[in-house]
Structure formats: C-alpha cells, structure tokens
Amino acid sequence: MSLPAFAADMSLSARAHRVATVAAEFADRVDHDGRFPREAVDAMKAERLIGIQIPAAFGGEGASITEIAEVCSILGQACAASAMVFAMHQIKVSSLVEHGGDSEWHRDFMRELAGRQLLVASATTEGGIGGNMRNSICAIEVDGDVCRLTKDATVISYGAHADAIMVTSRSNDKAAPTDQVMTVFKQGQYTLQKTVDWDTLGMRGTCSDGFLFRGEAPSVQIFPKPFAEIAAQSMLATSHLLWSAVWYGIAADAVLRAQAFVRAAARKAGGTQPPGALRLAEASNLLQLLKAGILSGLRIYADAKADHDQLSSMAFSIAMNNVKLASSETILTIINQAMIICGIMGYKNGTPYSLGRHLRDAHSAQLMISNDRILGNTSTMLLVQKPDTSLLG
Amino acid sequence: MNETIRELLTRVGGLPVAVTELEDGADLYAAGLSSFASVQLMLGLEEAFDIEFPDSLLNRKSFASIAAIEQTVSHILKAREAA
Missing domain, CATH: 1.20.140.10 (Butyryl-CoA Dehydrogenase, subunit A, domain 3)
Incomplete structure (x- = not known):
C-alpha cells in the first residue's frame, strides 16, 4: 500500500521549508515591529522541529548538530530572527541532551520537551559581569529540596515567550564567580520583570529584553555537572x-x-x-x-x-x-x-x-x-x- | 614539583583563595582559575620544567587540580627520559 499522493513530505528538510515559508511571510513585519516571530515558532512546533534533537528514546528524533544546522540555514534564508530563536533553543537543548542524561529529572524534562514542544530560553548574561558568561555574580540558594535564584539578567532572548529558561549562577553563595551551575526553570516556576528593552539595529524579532529573573524550583532541576x-x-x-x-x-x-x-x-x-x-x-x-x-x-x-x-x-x-x-x-x-x-x-x-x-x-x-x-x-x-x-x- | 606548582599558582593563578589552603585534589577551576590564568600557569610550567605540553594534553583535565598537573608534568618528563 502506498501513501496517498497528498501526504505531506515529512523529511526534516521538507518540514523546515514549510516553516520557512511561514517565517518568510512575516519576516518584514517581525523586523519592522520588533516583535516575536510567533507564527514561525508556532509552525516549528506544528512541524515538531522543537524537539528533534532529543534522543528517540525520550520521544525526539535524535537529530545531529549537522542536521539541525541545515534547518537553521533553511530558516535563516527566510527570517533571520526566527532562525536565531530556533538556533538558540537548540543550543540549550544540546546542553540537556549532552549533560542531562544522568539525572532522572532531566530525562523526564527531555520527554516533556519533545512531547509538548517546549521552547527553551537562556539566561547566562548578567549585569556586572562584563559580558563574560563564564562568570556569575548571583548564587543559587539550595534549601533542602528547593532552590531559589534571583538574577539581574540583562539579556534573555525571547524570555517572555519561552516555556522554560536555563539560568546560570554561582553554585552557592560562597563559591568563586567561575564556580557555576545551570538550572532549568519551567514556566510557572519563575517571574520576569522587564528591565531593558530590545530595540536594535537588526535581529529585532529575537526580543532579547533584559529581565529581573526570580525563580523557585525543586533543586533536582540543577544540572548535575558544573x-x-x-x-x-x-x-x-x-x-x-x-x-x-x-x-x-x-x-x-x-x-x-x-x-x-x-x-x-x-x-x-x-x-x-x-x-x-x-x-x-x-x-x-x-x-x-x-x-x-x-x-x-x-x-x-x-x-x-x-x-x-x-x-x-x-x-x-x-x-x-x-x-x-x-x-x-x-x-x-x-x-x-x-x-x-x-x-x-x-x-x-x-x-x-x-x-x-x-x-x-x-x-x-x-x-x-x-x-x-x-x-x-x-x-x-x-x-x-x-x-x-x-x-x- | 608540588612546591614549584604551588609557587606558580600563587604567582599567576589569581585565585581568590590562598593556594596553601588548597588540597592537591581540589578542582582549580571551581576555586576560580580563569582560562587566561591557566594559560599563564602552563607557560610558567613549561619554563620551570623546561618542557613543552603536547597538544593532546592541552585540555581542562590535565590542569584541573594540583595533582593532575603533577601527573601531566611527570608524564612528559618520563616520556622524555624514555626517549
């Protein structure tokens, strides 16, 4: 039995091209208004591109960085801001895939990310560190099973539109600035208070506003590796x-x-x-x-x-x-x-x-x-x- | 050798803690060793022991602690003796 002729081509490249068509349609408006490329990101979710890097065992497709790079370049030809949101998300997912496999919580989160197509943002930049993300001022406070973190994050790209944010901090309040950990906070576990507006020359749609981040989550959400x-x-x-x-x-x-x-x-x-x-x-x-x-x-x-x-x-x-x-x-x-x-x-x-x-x-x-x-x-x-x-x- | 390494660390490491308080196995990066300071340390070690670190040993692991540095330097010195 052959598939009907109208069945959509489900190859990675075909899915990426379909998203690119949507992204291209809105690219100029996203750029002009400096707004989040909502339509393109919804299309990424509909084509299930958000979770492609997650291993198949956790509900993803185990896509390689090379395959993901190809998707980035296809999207980049249509709308650079949409492509950059996709790229930044996949960079966070690579941390999860490469370094989260030993932790039960992070394995579950991989399943959830693939299942619900969760968009992940990153909060590595902080006021006062001079742009070097390998230093943190803020420190995570671990109190039994719970961890709390407040961070003056001067940039969180698409922070207001993400379903989760990975945040870096010192590992405790006595740690050196370079002794850092990263923690996953899911929407509902944090609040964002906008402090800086993203009004820029280009890449206007990444909406990389600054926020005061305040989060509280189970401490198992801290990555087990430095x-x-x-x-x-x-x-x-x-x-x-x-x-x-x-x-x-x-x-x-x-x-x-x-x-x-x-x-x-x-x-x-x-x-x-x-x-x-x-x-x-x-x-x-x-x-x-x-x-x-x-x-x-x-x-x-x-x-x-x-x-x-x-x-x-x-x-x-x-x-x-x-x-x-x-x-x-x-x-x-x-x-x-x-x-x-x-x-x-x-x-x-x-x-x-x-x-x-x-x-x-x-x-x-x-x-x-x-x-x-x-x-x-x-x-x-x-x-x-x-x-x-x-x-x- | 341990003493020379500790002297170098004190001089170029720029650590926020006293080197005397670090145990041999303590993670130097966690103690605040920056990547720039680690390169200064490597240069100092090359000078002090008259060695060159081969590319294969230029990674975080080789310089992660005082003990790891001792092991890395000894490894190069031994390889040279054998040659």
Missing part, C-alpha cells in the same frame, strides 16, 4: 556552528537576490553582461568559502564528540572560534557585495531585491560574543597551543 563543563563541551561548539548556519542562510539569500537582479538585467540587455555580474561571481566564491568553513567545523565537532578529551582541548576551541570569526565577518562582505550589485533596489525596502534587513541582521554576528573577546581568547591559547599544520588533520 556549568564550566557544559559550556566547554556543548555550548561553545553548538553556538558557533548553529549561529554560523543561520548567518550562512542570511548570506545565501542575499546572493540569491543579487543573482536574480543580475539575471533580470541581463535579460533586458539582450544577453549583455551587466556590470554587477563580476561581483556576483565574487560573492558566490565567498559564499562557498563560508559554507566550506562551517561544514569543516561540523565535521570537527562530530569527530570530537566521540572523544571527550578532544572536546575540551585547546585545538578544538580554537577551531570553533575560527569558524565563528570567519562566518561572522564573511557574511558582511557578501551581503555588502550583494547590495552593491542590486544598487538602489537593494537599498530600498519592499523590493524583491531589498537587502536592508539582511545587512542589519548580519551586523549582530560579530557582536554575539564579541569577536574581539574571541580573538583575545584564541590569542591566549596560541601562547601554548601548537597548531596541526597538516591539510587533513
């Missing part, structure tokens, strides 16, 4: 790789628009190459470099996952840092070239060749963990690390 380990072994790599996949999506769509512009111009000119054609070739070259860098990063991560020592090695951190630096800078060059190709039609809003939103969204890339901070970390590591100069290594 946050330092979680950050090094799952967050660093997944952040840089999934963000890069979103950024690739933005750049790829910009190149597509530039190509459409050049083609239309060539048709009008009866086959004569318009001047922008040369730049298009350059942009396509850079896009391929960008893609190759991300794919190589995804492969390095897949290899390192099999060996935990490698995951916490300097060589691995440097490789992931380099992926982030390269992709965040390259997309700006690519989109700028696309803008020059499309000229005033790219500069204007509301044309098929508009690139303003792309360019503004892309400018967030070098600031999401400042590239200067990352360069500083890499240069520190290069004081002792000896690079592998082989081509295949």
